Amino acid sequence: MRVSPNYGEILQQKFYNESPDEVAKKLLGKLLIRVLDNKVMGGMITEVEAYFGRDDPASRASKKGKIGDAMWRDPGHTLVYMVHGNWLLNIVTTEREAGAVLIRSIEPLIGIEYMRSLRGVKQKKLLTTGPGRLTRALQITKEEDGIPVYMSDSSIIVLDYLILDEEEIERSYRIGVTKDLPHPYRFYVKYSDYVSRKGSVK
DNA sequence: CATATGATGGACT
């Protein structure tokens, strides 16, 4: 693990213009920033999942509807939609193929008390570990759908921070999907406590 | 309009 020489800089749009699994791994260790009511909150991305276009039975892009259509948006834009009563935050990847990265967990670093007030939980661990918990702590809803995360005046931004080595990244099958691919597409920071579930693929 | 379906979370045994 090392700190990126570009620490603190906004990741450019081209960062997202790769396959979902590549972008997912690269996003681990980066900073997710949320600006709301002249306040700032966020933390380090610790857990993500990659979703592809066609040939991915778990992806909404393989089905009809506006969520699937949105996965053909420009890279680096948010994609927010509701599942099981929770808003889920994704970032759209490649311009050529449908795909997105689901942000599942972050380690709270900035504006922790503000996030706590929005979530109403005592434990820091329960603040932002889990895709639904994360969006509630950062107050992300349909209002935040389609935002470019590479623009400095956006309300959701991703900044450069850490660069992780391969061996610091654990992988497993995606959580909660009914039909998964025969390949692990969930990635998380191995030694982080801020991960919704541990466990790897054999 | 009615109902089924989740990329979930929280309460509970």
Next chain:
DNA sequence: GTCCATCATATGG
């Protein structure tokens, strides 16, 4: 581990 409240979509009558 199990159960079920949750609610935006999709789909069928």
